[in-house]
Amino acid sequence: MRSWALVTGATAGIGESFTRLLAANNYNLVLVARDLPRLEERALALQAKFGVETVVLQADLATEQGSALIENYIVEHDIDVLINNAGFGIKKAFTTSALSDEQNLLDVLVRTPMRIMHVALPKMRARDKGIIINVSSVAGFIAGGSYSASKSYLTVLSESLNTELFGTKVRVSALCPGFTRTEFHQRGQMSMKGLPSFMWLNADKLVAKAWSDALKGKAISIPGWQYQILTFVMRYAPRSLVRKIGMRVRVKQRR
Numbered sequence: 001m002r003s004w005a006l007v008t009g010a011t012a013g014i015g016e017s018f019t020r021l022l023a024a025n026n027y028n029l030v031l032v033a034r035d036l037p038r039l040e041e042r043a044l045a046l047q048a049k050f051g052v053e054t055v056v057l058q059a060d061l062a063t064e065q066g067s068a069l070i071e072n073y074i075v076e077h078d079i080d081v082l083i084n085n086a087g088f089g090i091k092k093a094f095t096t097s098a099l100s101d102e103q104n105l106l107d108v109l110v111r112t113p114m115r116i117m118h119v120a121l122p123k124m125r126a127r128d129k130g131i132i133i134n135v136s137s138v139a140g141f142i143a144g145g146s147y148s149a150s151k152s153y154l155t156v157l158s159e160s161l162n163t164e165l166f167g168t169k170v171r172v173s174a175l176c177p178g179f180t181r182t183e184f185h186q187r188g189q190m191s192m193k194g195l196p197s198f199m200w201l202n203a204d205k206l207v208a209k210a211w212s213d214a215l216k217g218k219a220i221s222i223p224g225w226q227y228q229i230l231t232f233v234m235r236y237a238p239r240s241l242v243r244k245i246g247m248r249v250r251v252k253q254r255r
Contacts, residue, residue, distance in 0.1 A: 002052065006030040006079045008061060008070070008112075009086030011038040014135055014180060017207040018083045023050035025211075027081060030055045032070060061086050061112040062104040070112070071119045078127070082120050084113040084154075085135040089147050102146055109150035114157065117172075121161070124170045133214050134158045136174040138227050141234040143243040151176075155220065162219035174220050175210040177201055178227040201227075 005022045009015035010031040019029055023046045033039050036058045043054035057073060059066035074082075087109050090101050113134055124130030136158065140151035158174035165172060180201045206223035213221035222228050234242055 002026055002028045003080040004028045004030060004078065005081035005083065006032065006070070006074070007083040007085060008032040008116075009135075011035055011042050013085075014175075014177070014203050014207060015083065015085040016042065017203040018085065018133075018211075019046060020050075020204075021207050021211055022081060022083075023052045026052070028053040028055075030057060030073070030077075030079065032057045032059055032061075032086070034058065034060050062107045067107075067112040067115055070116055074116065074120050074123070078123065079120060080124070080127075080130055082116065082130070082132045083135070084116060084132070086112070087135065090145070094145050105146055106150060109147070110153050113154060117157075117161070121165075121170070121172075125165070125168060128169045130170045131214050132158075132161075132170075132172045133210055133221075134172070134174050136176045138176050138178045138222065138231055138234075140176060141231050141242075142245055143239075159219045162217070171214050171217055173210065173214040173218055175206070175213075176220060176222045176227070176231070177206050178224060178230070180206060 005027040007015050007018050007022070007029065010019050010029075011033045015033075019031065019042060023029060029043070029046055029052060031039050031043055031054060036056070039056045039058060043056050046052055046054055057069060059069045061067055061070070088105065090097050090105055092098075092101075094102065117132060117134075120130070120132065124132075134154045134157075136154040137147075137151040139148045140155045142148055155174040155176060158172050161172040178201055180203050201224050209223040210221045222231055234245075
């Protein structure tokens with residue numbers, strides 16, 4: 001009998017890569033996203049290729065209703081793997097962005113993953129079985145606006161839960177990728193011109209790395225040698241330098 005995995009932001013990019021990895025590892029899939037046609041297309045593709053069962057949940061995780069839909073589903077069903085992947089970025093600076101956009105970002109990147117984990121973890125602990133991977137970012141190590149702040153929250157909470165659950169068979173890990181070839185930057189209308197090719201990561205490879213690290217019980221997974229070096233520097237560099245680097249990255253993305 002197959003276990004079930006739930007993936008938010010399941011129709012594209014890192015989330016879509018996770019759906020294929022999990023299906024290949026014999027998990028049935030609960031797919032969560034806003035775009036119903038793409039959800040249904042992804043579900044049919046997974047069924048056809050891997051022979052797994054799928055459930056489609058259309059939800060806008062920036063809303064109370066969307067978050068509650070996923071929370072209630074987890075309460076009523078046993079989910080052994082949770083991938084908190086849904087997210088987006090804002091091109092504008094915090095001082096010029098719309099408050100509604102900032103609130104939506106906070107709700108999708110912070111509120112909803114927190115609430116989903118809060119209902120999932122007690123059930124996982126009771127079964128002494130479960131894996132949660134929170135898709136964070138190397139941006140959480142720099143000072144790059146509300147996106148960085150939100151990802152920092154997700155990374156630190158993942159670390160805390162990883163420590164709290166030590167000695168159990170429940171694993172919580174933060175995946176902190178760098179620039180990855182997905183739809184993310186295009187949807188956010190962010191300019192990535194001039195970024196060296198070696199800084200781009202492959203979604204399938206980083207997802208495989210994240211899964212391997214989670215199974216090993218690692219609190220943080222940072223795929224790519226270039227980003228392992230970068231985050232090492234960010235941890236020990238003067239914060240004034242970290243702030244300048246973060247701001248330069250954000251300014252380039254807005255061009």
